[in-house]
Amino acid sequence: MTAGALTHLETAQLGALEVPVPGYDRSAVTAGIVHFGVGGFHRAHQAMYLDRLMDQGKALDWGICGVGVMAADARMRDAMAAQDCLYTLVLKAPDGSWTPKVVGSIVDYLFAPDDPEAVIEKMADPATRIVSLTVTEGGYNFSPVTGEFDAENPAVQADLAPGAAPATTFGLVTEALARRRDRGVPPFTVMSCDNIPGNGHMAQQVFAAFAELRDPGLGAWVREEVRFPNSMVDRITPVTTEDDKVQIAARFGLDDAWPVVCEPFTQWVLEDQFTLGRPPLEEVGVQVVADVEPYELMKLRLLNASHQALCYFGHLAGYRLVHEVAQDPLFARFLRAYMDDEGTPTLPPVPGMDLEAYKSELIARFSNDAVRDTVARLCAESSDRIPKWLLPVIRINLAAGRGTRLAAAVVASWARYAEAVDEQGEPIQVVDRLAEELTATARRQQDEPLAFVANRRLFGDLVDEPGFTGPYLETLTSLHEHGARVTLERLMAPARAV
Numbered sequence: 347m348t349a350g351a352l353t354h355l356e357t358a359q360l361g362a363l364e365v366p367v368p369g370y371d372r373s374a375v376t377a378g379i380v381h382f383g384v385g386g387f388h389r390a391h392q393a394m395y396l397d398r399l400m401d402q403g404k405a406l407d408w409g410i411c412g413v414g415v416m417a418a419d420a421r422m423r424d425a426m427a428a429q430d431c432l433y434t435l436v437l438k439a440p441d442g443s444w445t446p447k448v449v450g451s452i453v454d455y456l457f458a459p460d461d462p463e464a465v466i467e468k469m470a471d472p473a474t475r476i477v478s479l480t481v482t483e484g485g486y487n488f489s490p491v492t493g494e495f496d497a498e499n500p501a502v503q504a505d506l507a508p509g510a511a512p513a514t515t516f517g518l519v520t521e522a523l524a525r526r527r528d529r530g531v532p533p534f535t536v537m538s539c540d541n542i543p544g545n546g547h548m549a550q551q552v553f554a555a556f557a558e559l560r561d562p563g564l565g566a567w568v569r570e571e572v573r574f575p576n577s578m579v580d581r582i583t584p585v586t587t588e589d590d591k592v593q594i595a596a597r598f599g600l601d602d603a604w605p606v607v608c609e610p611f612t613q614w615v616l617e618d619q620f621t622l623g624r625p626p627l628e629e630v631g632v633q634v635v636a637d638v639e640p641y642e643l644m645k646l647r648l649l650n651a652s653h654q655a656l657c658y659f660g661h662l663a664g665y666r667l668v669h670e671v672a673q674d675p676l677f678a679r680f681l682r683a684y685m686d687d688e689g690t691p692t693l694p695p696v697p698g699m700d701l702e703a704y705k706s707e708l709i710a711r712f713s714n715d716a717v718r719d720t721v722a723r724l725c726a727e728s729s730d731r732i733p734k735w736l737l738p739v740i741r742i743n744l745a746a747g748r749g750t751r752l753a754a755a756v757v758a759s760w761a762r763y764a765e766a767v768d769e770q771g772e773p774i775q776v777v778d779r780l781a782e783e784l785t786a787t788a789r790r791q792q793d794e795p796l797a798f799v800a801n802r803r804l805f806g807d808l809v810d811e812p813g814f815t816g817p818y819l820e821t822l823t824s825l826h827e828h829g830a831r832v833t834l835e836r837l838m839a840p841a842r843a844v
């Protein structure tokens with residue numbers, strides 16, 4: 347198909363498209379949700395669930411107004427503006443089939459740096475009943491060891507300065523909550539959809555902490571009056587590539603500035619704690635439960651921790667795509683061994699879940715070669731991920747007197763990766779807000795083997811735990827002497843059946 351035959355994605359062209367489009371009148375949809383962090387995942391997950399409801403003629407007063415606060419979100423602002431906030435979501439199945447749908451549940455997008463006041467007033471509007479978040483693990487601004495809000499962060503300090511126009515999520519949301527309180531409007535619910543243990547509790551803690559720094563009375567009000575449901579969210583959503591856009595144009599004749607691609611699997615487990623109601627999400631497959639924690643722990647310690655287990659070893663072994671790693675039998679055995687021997691024993695019973703089937707499905711999902719998720723995506727921002735997903739597994743197992751051999755090996759693989767030079771002497775681009783510090787410490791470890799994990803802001807007291815440092819050093823030494831593949835072979839010997 348030539349570029350001339352493409353249909354630009356916009357409202358006026360919906361009738362001309364051959365792919366499924368919103369089956370509802372978008373001009374009748376009003377925003378009831380303000381969402382911070384409109385990236386790939388939000389558009390593959392929450393916005394898709396709302397779109398499903400709207401296709402059934404429901405939840406038309408639960409449209410989404412997206413918000414970007416980071417300078418880089420200007421790109422999303424422009425893409426959204428150019429196509430009436432419409433976008434194509436493509437599910438990529440392992441058999442090579444692509445299932446497209448034009449999603450219409452996002453009806454507005456505000457870029458906070460352009461007009462913070464518009465964002466605040468949108469949230470202060472009584473029509474806004476939920477403010478949801480996918481602002482990454484780093485967006486919660488808390489210490490990985492103490493769990494406390496980092497009030498020293500310069501962006502937070504700037505937002506606390508008297509008379510300052512808020513620029514962070516904390517500043518914007520808190521100002522809107524303050525206006526609602528002053529105007530006698532009940533608060534909206536703050537719904538975190540990030541991969542953080544106890545994401546609702548964490549959101550409550552950091553938003554209340556920020557509000558308290560602004561005004562202790564407001565802090566107490568936020569703690570008491572605002573609801574922060576916990577949730578478990580799951581759908582592997584890689585970064586959209588230029589090739590995705592080219593393929594979508596070729597397969598569907600669609601010119602979409604920023605489509606989203608993802609796996610077919612999706613799961614959302616949510617606590618029913620909403621101050622001003624919620625969309626009937628259970629009607630489109632969301633599991634609404636009283637206690638999300640078991641599901642959340644299952645997902646973070648099996649799926650997300652396994653992602654970290656595969657990415658550094660995988661990169662060092664020369665792989666760049668996630669399915670290549672997961673399809674390698676040695677890696678699949680390692681992942682399954684981590685899940686069975688170390689991840690699973692830390693989990694409480696998970697109601698209604700068959701963990702054996704869940705773990706097998708995870709390996710199959712990672713192996714989906716259509717998704718083309720990248721090892722680089724999983725290696726990014728490790729300092730925000732490892733402390734939240736993997737270190738709790740190590741701590742719990744140490745406290746219970748169980749082994750930590752495999753999880754410690756994963757930490758060692760991160761430490762080796764952070765040296766920023768691979769096994770062939772080629773540079774590794776470490777993407778992490780702490781990259782400079784991490785690489786400097788990792789490069790010292792040839793002489794000072796525990797240098798990397800001596801960073802107590804990330805690892806707490808683990809450096810004092812022989813049950814951790816023993817296997818950690820064993821793997822680190824092996825990585826330096828024999829490389830990733832041989833190290834994994836040694837870790838997996840004698841052979842385990844997967």
Ligand SMILES: NC(=O)c1ccc[n+]([C@@H]2O[C@H](COP(=O)([O-])OP(=O)(O)OC[C@H]3O[C@@H](n4cnc5c(N)ncnc54)[C@H](O)[C@@H]3O)[C@@H](O)[C@H]2O)c1
Pocket residue numbers: 382383384385386387388414415416418419480481482483484485486515539540541542579580581582583584
């Ligand atoms: N991609 C996935 O497979 C997936 C699956 C489940 C959950 N999630 C959750 O969603 C989050 C976002 O993933 P994504 O794939 O959409 O990433 P993305 O990079 O496409 O989007 C992230 C969005 O968060 C914003 N953001 C980043 N830091 C911020 C901060 N400090 N304050 C405010 N906004 C900030 C970015 O500007 C961007 O809009 C993940 O970190 C994770 O917690 C992702």
Ligand SMILES: O=P(O)(O)OC[C@@H](O)[C@@H](O)[C@H](O)[C@H](O)CO
Pocket residue numbers: 482483541579580581582583649650653723724731
């Ligand atoms: O997006 P992050 O930063 O939470 O973590 C990277 C991946 O492990 C994660 O995105 C998974 O793909 C996702 O959690 C699957 O549901």
